[in-house]
Amino acid sequence: xxxxxxxxxxxxxxxxxxxxxxxxLAAAAVWYWPSDWDHGHRxxxxxxLTGGALVLLAFWLLFxxxxxxxxxFAPVTLFAAVIAFLALSxxxxxxxxxxxxxxxxxxxxxxxxxxxxxxQKQAATPARTPDSSAPDAYPPWFSGFFGNRRNxxxxxxxxxxxxxxxxxxxxxxQPVGGGYAGFVVDGKRAATIEQRRGKEVVACYxxxxxxxxxxxSYPAHFKETLGGPGPRATPLICSYWDQEKRTRPHVVTLGAxxxxxxxxxxxxxxxxxxxxxxxxxxxxxxxxxxxxPLWFSNFVAQDVEQFHSEVIVAPGVQAEGAKGxxxxxxxxxxxxxxxxxxxxxxxxxxxxxxxxxxxxxLLVFDGDGLTGYDPxxxxxxxxxxWVAMPPQLINVAQPLVLDEDRVFISSGYDVGCAMLRIKxxxxxxxxxxxxxxxxxxxxxxxxxxxxxxxDEGILVCLDAKTGERKWKDGRYGHGQILMADRxxxxxxxxxxxxxxxxxxxxxxxxxxxxxxxxxxxNPPALSQGFVxxxxxxxxxxxxxxxxxxxxxxxxxxxW
Numbered sequence: 001x002x003x004x005x006x007x008x009x010x011x012x013x014x015x016x017x018x019x020x021x022x023x024x025l026a027a028a029a030v031w032y033w034p035s036d037w038d039h040g041h042r043x044x045x046x047x048x049l050t051g052g053a054l055v056l057l058a059f060w061l062l063f064x065x066x067x068x069x070x071x072x073f074a075p076v077t078l079f080a081a082v083i084a085f086l087a088l089s090x091x092x093x094x095x096x097x098x099x100x101x102x103x104x105x106x107x108x109x110x111x112x113x114x115x116x117x118x119x120q121k122q123a124a125t126p127a128r129t130p131d132s133s134a135p136d137a138y139p140p141w142f143s144g145f146f147g148n149r150r151n152x153x154x155x156x157x158x159x160x161x162x163x164x165x166x167x168x169x170x171x172x173x174q175p176v177g178g179g180y181a182g183f184v185v186d187g188k189r190a191a192t193i194e195q196r197r198g199k200e201v202v203a204c205y206x207x208x209x210x211x212x213x214x215x216x217s218y219p220a221h222f223k224e225t226l227g228g229p230g231p232r233a234t235p236l237i238c239s240y241w242d243q244e245k246r247t248r249p250h251v252v253t254l255g256a257x258x259x260x261x262x263x264x265x266x267x268x269x270x271x272x273x274x275x276x277x278x279x280x281x282x283x284x285x286x287x288x289x290x291x292x293p294l295w296f297s298n299f300v301a302q303d304v305e306q307f308h309s310e311v312i313v314a315p316g317v318q319a320e321g322a323k324g325x326x327x328x329x330x331x332x333x334x335x336x337x338x339x340x341x342x343x344x345x346x347x348x349x350x351x352x353x354x355x356x357x358x359x360x361x362l363l364v365f366d367g368d369g370l371t372g373y374d375p376x377x378x379x380x381x382x383x384x385x386w387v388a389m390p391p392q393l394i395n396v397a398q399p400l401v402l403d404e405d406r407v408f409i410s411s412g413y414d415v416g417c418a419m420l421r422i423k424x425x426x427x428x429x430x431x432x433x434x435x436x437x438x439x440x441x442x443x444x445x446x447x448x449x450x451x452x453x454x455d456e457g458i459l460v461c462l463d464a465k466t467g468e469r470k471w472k473d474g475r476y477g478h479g480q481i482l483m484a485d486r487x488x489x490x491x492x493x494x495x496x497x498x499x500x501x502x503x504x505x506x507x508x509x510x511x512x513x514x515x516x517x518x519x520x521x522n523p524p525a526l527s528q529g530f531v532x533x534x535x536x537x538x539x540x541x542x543x544x545x546x547x548x549x550x551x552x553x554x555x556x557x558x559w
Contacts, residue, residue: 015060023053043100094228096477096493096519111537112197115175119212122174128209140207140527142185145234145292146398147482150352152445154484154526159546161487163499163511166545171530172210173540177201179230179256180290182480182523183532183539184237186249189213189265190525190532191237192539193253195221195230200255202235202263207530207541214268218275222256222288227521230536231256232290232348234523237265240309240333252295252311252332254278256288260313262335272335278313278328281321286392289315290348295332296362296375310338312375314364316346327351327364327373341378344368347395354401357424363407367393370409372422384420384428389413397439397453400446402464406431408451412440419467432467436460441521445483450504452488454479459490461504473507474500480523484546491533495520497542515540 030045058079061072092104146152160166177194184191191204200220204213223229233254239247249265258279262271279289294312309332317326326342345367352363353375362375365386372381388394388411400408407428410417416435420428437444437455444453450470451462459474459481477493483502487510490498495516501508520535529546533539 012065015064016057019053019056019060023049092228093225094519095226102519111175111178115177115196118175122211127211128206140185140187140530142183142525142527142532143237144184144295145182145236145350145523146443150294150350150398151400152398152443152482153447154482156527156549157529157544157546158485158549159487159489159499159529159544161499161501161510163513163545168497168511168513168531168545169543171208171541171543173538174210175537176534176539177203177230178228178536180227180232180521180536181230182234183525183534184235184251185525185527185530185532186237186265190541191235191251191265192534193231193233193235193255200231200253200257200259202251202253202261202268204251204265204268205539207532210539210541216261216263216268216270218259218261220255220257220259222284224287227287228536232288233292233350236293236295236311238262238295238309238311238332250332252293254289254291254293254313256284256290258282258284258289258315260293260311260330260335262311262332271333274335276330276335278315279322281319282315282325283318283322285316285318285346285348287348287394289346290396291315291346292350294351294353294362296329296353308338309333312351312362314342314346314351314366316366317343318346326366327362327378329375329378339378341373342366342371342380344371344383345393347393349395349398352398352401354407355404356401356407356422357405359424361422363399363401365395365397365399365409367395369395370399370407370420370428382422382427384409386411386415386418388415396441396443398443400444400451402446406464408444408446408464410437410439410444410453412438412456414438417444417462417467419464434467436467436469436472437462441478442480445481445488445502447483447486447502450502452481452483452502454481457493459488459500459507461507463504470504471506474498474509479520482524482526484526489524489526489531491515491520491522491524493520494518495533495535497524497531497533515542 089105090103091106094102177196179195181193188207190207194201198221199217201215201217203215236252237249250262251265252262254260260276260278291314296310311330311332314327325340326344328340329338347367349365362373364371369384369386371383397410405422407420417437418433419431437453439453442454451464457477460472461470476490479492482489486502488500488502497515499511515533522534525532528548529544532541
């Protein structure tokens with residue numbers, strides 16, 4: 001009679017115990033180990049690590065545990081059923097800037113349904129009668145992406161710091177169509193571009209009430225897995241002389257699929273003969289067209305008849321048929337193409353004009369670097385190579401012109417930042433370069449010798465002269481920032497609006513409140529104390545405590 005040795009229970013448990021101990025330790029090491037990895041890379045590493053640990057536990061349970069059959073199969077079957085249920089219940093998956101999934105389930109009401117219900121109820125209520133007895137002496141004005149000069153600086157308001165004693169006042173909060181564009185503002189009107197079902201929609205709202213004043217829609221739909229649906233580029237407010245030599249504001253928008261159009265800000269009527277496809281004979285970028293149009297005034301002579309109001313877009317070159325058309329210039333009045341130039345791959349940063357070395361230059365932070373052009377002749381002055389996340393080539397942050405010969409650039413994905421010195425007849429010189437500010441979706445700002453920006457979601461201050469880090473604190477995610485006087489206004493990725501003092505002495509958070517709910521990548525618009533914020537689900541307007549400043553705007557003045 002043979003007596004086979006029966007394994008003791010402890011000899012069968014060492015393997016799952018090892019996995020249950022080793023897997024959390026490895027996960028903690030991945031998440032907290034000091035390195036240049038951002039949270040996105042860390043999370044993407046945790047996914048296969050967690051999956052591998054679960055596979056090892058299931059293998060042990062099914063084949064090595066020697067437990068009764070029902071004990072072995074019941075947990076695995078239950079786990080598989082839960083995963084199947086969740087997979088069948090999910091309608092849509094979106095992702096945060098750090099790649100965390102955000103689920104929408106089939107039983108949730110669709111956002112388009114909620115939006116349409118709200119607009120129907122809004123239209124049924126009486127409209128506000130404008131108060132013409134006391135016109136605003138300094139009407140709000142925020143003409144394009146990242147401010148009127150595309151440097152994030154707002155100079156028409158001094159914000160007060162004590163939000164406890166004087167809390168921001170919510171004027172309205174309501175649903176909005178999808179996408180990641182921001183608002184532009186002129187007086188009592190604010191415009192943005194949205195995704196509503198199968199159409200891109202240019203919509204205009206009353207700043208004080210949120211009431212929808214008009215919409216202009218056209219068939220277009222863009223969607224990608226990480227960001228979801230909707231247009232990305234913030235509109236532009238521009239102006240040109242009419243036949244009576246008066247100026248009227250117009251809204252120029254570029255949709256995610258490359259559709260460019262201009263509509264009258266007051267009426268919503270299309271100005272140009274039709275919608276222009278800037279990607280004709282070209283290919284789109286993986287995350288869609290995100291570079292906002294730029295308004296440029298080409299002064300040929302002092303005579304007003306020789307004043308050309310132009311719109312510049314930078315789709316880049318992604319196909320053989322688009323060579324020589326990385327940058328395209330259109331007449332702002334008619335939409336007629338005036339000229340095209342450049343051969344660089346497109347990216348997600350918006351074109352900007354800067355005065356460098358005594359010359360007016362068009363700066364485009366394209367897919368393979370920063371390029372300086374003559375905006376009138378289309379000549380390429382110089383190019384500085386700068387590649388982020390090849391082969392996607394994801395340069396997003398605005399290049400900052402600090403003075404007559406210095407430009408600051410920054411990218412995420414562990415690339416970092418650099419200060420360039422632009423030379424008149426030579427390639428740019430790198431004054432310093434490091435990884436202390438990695439702006440992924442946001443753009444940095446500059447004040448009195450110091451740079452402020454979100455380094456992979458954490459606010460950081462750098463000395464602009466040396467690149468030395470002065471401080472790093474405040475986890476705001478992949479949000480957006482503006483600079484108002486000596487304050488940084490942060491719209492965090494979670495939807496909080498935060499007031500931070502702009503000082504190299506340290507991180508000083510002065511006020512904070514939840515302005516929106518959910519993932520917020522859209523840039524805010526701030527003018528005369530009114531801040532308009534939105535994400536892909538809702539939008540709101542708040543009046544911040546402060547003092548309005550008359551900067552003598554007069555007529556809308558382009559670059």
